[in-house]
Structures are given as C-alpha cells and as structure tokens.
Amino acid sequence: MGKFDKLSVFLSLVLRHNPDAAQITLDEHGWANVEELLTGINRTGRTIDMDILEEIVASDNKQRYRFNEDKTLIRANQGHSISVDVELSEQEPPEFLYHGTAARFLKSIEKEGLKPMKRLYVHLSKDTETALKVGKRHGEPVILKIHSGDMYRDGYQFYLSENGVWLTKKVENRYFETLDKSL
Numbered sequence: 001m002g003k004f005d006k007l008s009v010f011l012s013l014v015l016r017h018n019p020d021a022a023q024i025t026l027d028e029h030g031w032a033n034v035e036e037l038l039t040g041i042n043r044t045g046r047t048i049d050m051d052i053l054e055e056i057v058a059s060d061n062k063q064r065y066r067f068n069e070d071k072t073l074i075r076a077n078q079g080h081s082i083s084v085d086v087e088l089s090e091q092e093p094p095e096f097l098y099h100g101t102a103a104r105f106l107k108s109i110e111k112e113g114l115k116p117m118k119r120l121y122v123h124l125s126k127d128t129e130t131a132l133k134v135g136k137r138h139g140e141p142v143i144l145k146i147h148s149g150d151m152y153r154d155g156y157q158f159y160l161s162e163n164g165v166w167l168t169k170k171v172e173n174r175y176f177e178t179l180d181k182s183l
C-alpha cells in the first residue's frame with residue numbers, strides 16, 4: 001500500500017471512467033494533458049503535483065498508467081469503460097489464459113459467455129495466481145480456464161496491454177471450463 005493510494009484510485013477513475021470528475025477531457029487515444037489533470041485534481045480539493053503524479057505512475061503495482069515521452073500527457077494502459085482507442089497491440093495469445101470471477105456470476109457466465117460488462121474488453125490473466133486475485137475482488141473466487149489458442153485459430157482477436165493484461169471482446173461459453181477449486 002502506497003501513501004498515495006486514495007489519489008491513485010481517483011486517478012484511475014478520471015483516466016478510465018469519468019474524466020469529468022476532474023473537469024478534464026481525454027483525447028481519442030485516452031491521453032489527458034498532464035497540466036490540466038493536475039489543475040483539475042487540485043480543484044477537487046485533493047493535493048497533487050508533478051512529483052506525486054510521477055511517484056504514483058512509477059510505484060503502481062499493476063503499472064496502470066503511462067506518460068508520453070516528454071511527460072506532457074498521461075493515460076491508463078487499460079481498463080477503460082469510456083470509449084477510447086489506446087492503440088492496443090493485437091497478438092497471438094498463449095494456448096490458455098485465465099479469468100478470475102465470483103462464484104455468484106458463474107450461472108450467468110455459463111449461459112451468456114464472458115462479457116466485458118462495464119469495460120471495453122474482457123480481462124484475462126496469463127496465470128492462475130493473478131486470476132485468483134482478480135476474482136477475489138468480487139467475492140468467493142472461481143477461476144475459468146480459457147481456450148485462447150482455439151479462439152485465436154477460430155478468428156477471435158486478442159490484445160496485450162502495456163501492463164501485461166490480455167484483452168478480448170467476448171468469450172463464448174464453449175471456450176472455457178471452470179477450474180477445480182483445489183487449485
């Protein structure tokens with residue numbers, strides 16, 4: 001836990017979901033102007049400056065944010081609910097990927113497949129440890145093993161975000177299985 005956790009949560013809100021909360025706008029690629037962002041956040045009663053922002057970006061445990069080269073712009077690497085194009089790189093996925101979710105969602109997921117819900121993409125992890133952490137955020141965790149290789153060969157597209165999260169638009173229910181709890 002870092003000392004700027006609360007600010008980081010707010011930054012994530014602004015850069016992924018609601019730039020209006022800091023009275024700023026993002027461009028079509030999700031970039032915010034750093035000066036405007038700092039001014040905007042300070043106007044909400046929070047205190048932030050360039051040093052703090054740089055520390056949040058550098059110390060973020062999931063590398064959620066990145067600056068452009070001259071640090072005049074900043075954006076979230078993934079996780080958006082608002083429609084921006086963060087120029088994700090399309091890639092061939094590993095044979096299997098994992099998705100952590102809550103037991104109470106299983107029935108609906110088995111029926112409808114995995115959907116992005118409020119985000120732009122379904123988020124997938126390359127290992128079960130990460131998937132377990134993600135699942136725990138929602139309650140009693142369950143891990144789904146995704147047959148990403150099969151999906152890819154069937155023409156589904158996969159993207160790898162700057163911070164190592166695999167993304168895809170949807171996972172039909174024929175492409176996953178529920179992993180045994182003992183894992």
Ligand code: HQG
Pocket residue numbers: 062064079100101102105108109112113114115116117118119122123134135137138165
């Ligand atoms: C579930 C965090 C019912 C889905 C994490 C998930 C991740 C369905 C929830 C990133 C469903 C959405 C994303 C269906 C999917 N019926 N429920 N048909 N399809 N769901 O938070 O994947 O800290 O939007 O299983 O580490 O949990 O934000 O997605 O449980 O990388 O950087 O609907 O967020 O990263 O929840 O997490 P979320 P997620 P950050």
